[in-house]
Amino acid sequence: MADSEPLLSLDGDPVAAEALLRDVFGIVVDEVIRKGTSASEKVCEWKEPEELKQLLDLELRSHGESREQILERCRAVIRYSVKTCHPHFFNQLFSGLDPHALAGRIVTESLNTSQYTYEIAPVFVLMEEEVLKKLRALVGWSSGDGVFCPGGSISNMYAVNLARYQRYPDCKQRGLRALPPLALFTSKECHYSIKKGAAFLGLGTDSVRVVKADERGKMIPEDLERQISLAKAEGAVPFLVTATSGTTVLGAFDPLEAIADVCQRHGLWLHVDAAWGGSVLLSQTHRHLLAGIQRADSVAWNPHKLLTAGLQCSALLLRDTSNLLKRCHGSQASYLFQQDKFYDVALDTGDKVVQCGRRVDCLKLWLMWKAQGGQGLEQRVDQAFALARYLVEELKKREGFELVMEPEFVNVCFWFVPPSLRGKQGSPDYAERLAKLLSILPGAPWTLCQHPGLRPEVRAAKHPRRL
Numbered sequence: 001m002a003d004s005e006p007l008l009s010l011d012g013d014p015v016a017a018e019a020l021l022r023d024v025f026g027i028v029v030d031e032v033i034r035k036g037t038s039a040s041e042k043v044c045e046w047k048e049p050e051e052l053k054q055l056l057d058l059e060l061r062s063h064g065e066s067r068e069q070i071l072e073r074c075r076a077v078i079r080y081s082v083k084t085c086h087p088h089f090f091n092q093l094f095s096g097l098d099p100h101a102l103a104g105r106i107v108t109e110s111l112n113t114s115q116y117t118y119e120i121a122p123v124f125v126l127m128e129e130e131v132l133k134k135l136r137a138l139v140g141w142s143s144g145d146g147v148f149c150p151g152g153s154i155s156n157m158y159a160v161n162l163a164r165y166q167r168y169p170d171c172k173q174r175g176l177r178a179l180p181p182l183a184l185f186t187s188k189e190c191h192y193s194i195k196k197g198a199a200f201l202g203l204g205t206d207s208v209r210v211v212k213a214d215e216r217g218k219m220i221p222e223d224l225e226r227q228i229s230l231a232k233a234e235g236a237v238p239f240l241v242t243a244t245s246g247t248t249v250l251g252a253f254d255p256l257e258a259i260a261d262v263c264q265r266h267g268l269w270l271h272v273d274a275a276w277g278g279s280v281l282l283s284q285t286h287r288h289l290l291a292g293i294q295r296a297d298s299v300a301w302n303p304h305k306l307l308t309a310g311l312q313c314s315a316l317l318l319r320d321t322s323n324l325l326k327r328c329h330g331s332q333a334s335y336l337f338q339q340d341k342f343y344d345v346a347l348d349t350g351d352k353v354v355q356c357g358r359r360v361d362c363l364k365l366w367l368m369w370k371a372q373g374g375q376g377l378e379q380r381v382d383q384a385f386a387l388a389r390y391l392v393e394e395l396k397k398r399e400g401f402e403l404v405m406e407p408e409f410v411n412v413c414f415w416f417v418p419p420s421l422r423g424k425q426g427s428p429d430y431a432e433r434l435a436k437l438l439s440i441l442p443g444a445p446w447t448l449c450q451h452p453g454l455r456p457e458v459r460a461a462k463h464p465r466r467l
Contacts, residue, residue, distance in 0.1 A: 020067060027074050036083035037097060043089050044082040052080060093248070093276055096308040100371040104364035105310055115148075115358040116350025117336065118343055125347050128362040134369075135301060136317050138281040140294025145318040145325055147353055148361040152275030153193035155300035155316040156242065158354075160184065160197045162298065162318070163240040163269035165328040172328065176202050183231040184240040185209045187219035187254060189247040191273055207236075216405060217252030219243060224262050240269045245290050246277020250404075251411030253277060256292030264295075272296040275314065277409060279306035282374065283381040289408065306384060306410070307377060309365045325352035384410045 035041045047055060056076055065073075083089060085097035113121045115128065132146040149155040163184075164171060170178040182203055186194045188210045195205045209231055212223040228238050241263050243254040256272065263270040272293055278301030280286050281293070293299060297319050304313040318324065330351040337348050350358065369377065388410040395401045395414055400422060404413035418437050424430055 016067075020070070023067075023071055024074055027071065027078065031075065031078040032083065032085070033097065033102075036078075037085050037087070039087045041083075041086070043086045045080055047080060055080065093305045094308070094311060098308045098310065098368050101308065101310045101313075101364040101368040104367040107367075108360045108363050111360075113360060114350075114356075115360050116348065116356065118347035119341065121360065124360045124362060125349060127366050128349070128360075131362045131366050131369075132315060132317065135315055139296070139299055139317055141317075141319050143321050145320055145323070145352075147316055147325060147349070148358075149300075149314050149316050149353075150355075150359075151312055152191070152273070152300050152302045152314050153196065155275065155302075155314050156191065156193045156271070156273055157197035157200060158316050159242070159269075159271040159298040159300065160194075160203070160240060161201055162320075162324055162328055163271065164201070164203075166269065166324060167237075167239045169327075181236045182207050183209050183228075183236040183238045184242065185211055185224055185227055185231075185238065185268075186242040187211050187213050187217075187244055187247075189213045189217045189219075189250065189252055190242060190244050191248060191275070194242050194273075213252070216408075217247050217250035219254040219259060221255060221258040221262055224259060228262070228266055228268075238266060238268055240271060242271045242273055243296075244277075245272055245274035245293065246280070246409055246411075248276065249411065250413060251277070251407060251409030253289045253409065256290065256295065258292075260292050260295035269298070270296045271298045271300070273300050275300050275302040276305055279303060279377075279381055280409075282307075282378045283385075284378065285382055286385060303365050306381060307365070307368070308380075309368055312359075313361050313365050329354055388412050 056073075082091075084092075084095050089095050113124065115121050115124055118125045128148060132148075136142075136144045136146065147158075149158060164179075164182065168179055184194075184198065184203070184207060186208060195208050198208050199205050209227045211227055212220045214220055224241065231238050241259060243256055243259050245253050245256070260270055262268075272290075274281075274290065274293065277289065278299065280289050299317040300314065301317065302314045303309040304311050332351065333356075336356075337345070337351050339345055341348075350356065372380070388407055391412050392403065392407065395403060395412070400417050400419070402415040402417050402425075404415065407413070415434060416438065417434065421430065421434055421437065427433075
């Protein structure tokens with residue numbers, strides 16, 4: 001090593017490290033924030049995979065590169081990436097840029113700590129506790145528990161695992177041998193993570209009983225009752241119902257009060273997947289869509305969606321006060337969760353979760369909430385509803401666009417009707433011909449999900465592709 005050329009590293013050179021980071025932050029401000037939010041710029045400079053590989057020069061070599069080359073690498077990464085904060089970004093259920101949330105993300109990444117013990121993350125352990133308390137209060141609970149998870153899918157999987165453990169605590173030690181055939185119930189409009197979670201946890205996708213939904217995409221409680229009775233007759237043990245508040249395509253809200261009645265009669269855990277629709281709880285005008293959510297045992301809520309807190313920010317909220325999370329997942333690792341520390345070890349929350357290292361996801365939401373206040377976030381949600389209503393009225397004025405239904409949320413679903421089919425809605429083969437014609441277009445029918453103060457976000461109701 002003594003005879004080799006010096007490595008181009010910034011280790012031990014704080015001045016050079018600071019200069020590099022200032023340059024990188026400058027590039028981010030110019031290329032991501034300034035240009036990335038400008039309608040006059042591209043959402044993405046699209047390249048096909050093989051061409052992009054060549055442009056980026058992705059190969060990792062034995063020798064390092066110069067500072068100028070590294071800065072150019074950063075520019076290239078940004079240039080060819082999708083700018084999700086752009087006014088014309090039409091995809092998925094997240095978009096936009098909240099500067100305070102972004103500031104929180106920068107601070108979090110810079111501090112580079114893990115959320116498992118108070119000694120390593122004192123500020124964030126207390127902050128997470130306060131943010132979760134606020135979210136639970138909006139659900140309608142004065143007490144409870146919770147944790148931030150890496151996405152709504154994982155929040156839903158946690159709920160399945162907790163419901164199973166509560167019913168059969170022996171499964172933690174004995175595994176699937178301790179379990180009879182189990183059945184969980186969810187709407188046909190549910191998020192795919194319910195079946196994925198059942199597979200991951202060893203229950204199998206066959207354990208998921210799909211409940212019918214009405215024409216608006218809402219779970220039908222009467223069919224839920226029927227499916228529970230059928231599962232029992234077949235020898236399965238029902239243990240969980242997952243309702244959805246804000247389905248991905250239609251934006252439907254399942255009737256939580258009626259579903260909670262069914263769960264209460266049968267002694268079932270009620271989980272509400274409100275990853276998309278949970279932020280409606282901030283709005284006094286629209287929170288009625290989640291009437292009955294306080295009767296749930298657990299709730300998944302993603303502020304990184306409707307509130308634009310930035311990826312990732314996904315909370316699992318529990319009504320339980322018996323430390324169920326820790327009892328279900330804890331392993332009492334003595335090197336990390338010592339019981340003779342100089343502070344209240346109940347603040348070491350890492351044993352509640354499956355992960356060991358866990359990123360800090362509460363700061364971006366906390367900082368945004370501090371800046372906007374509850375009233376500001378309420379206005380953000382209400383504005384999304386107003387934008388959705390504006391879009392509906394504009395679609396009605398334009399020839400060739402046909403609403404699938406009047407929305408109750410911020411999802412606006414519509415068809416584009418080609419000229420050859422206009423005026424032929426009464427024809428017996430109209431729907432078939434429309435579907436056939438539009439199957440060649442990228443993503444039809446389309447769902448536009450309005451984000452507050454930003455722009456419509458387009459998703460395909462089937463085959464999600466860029467519009």
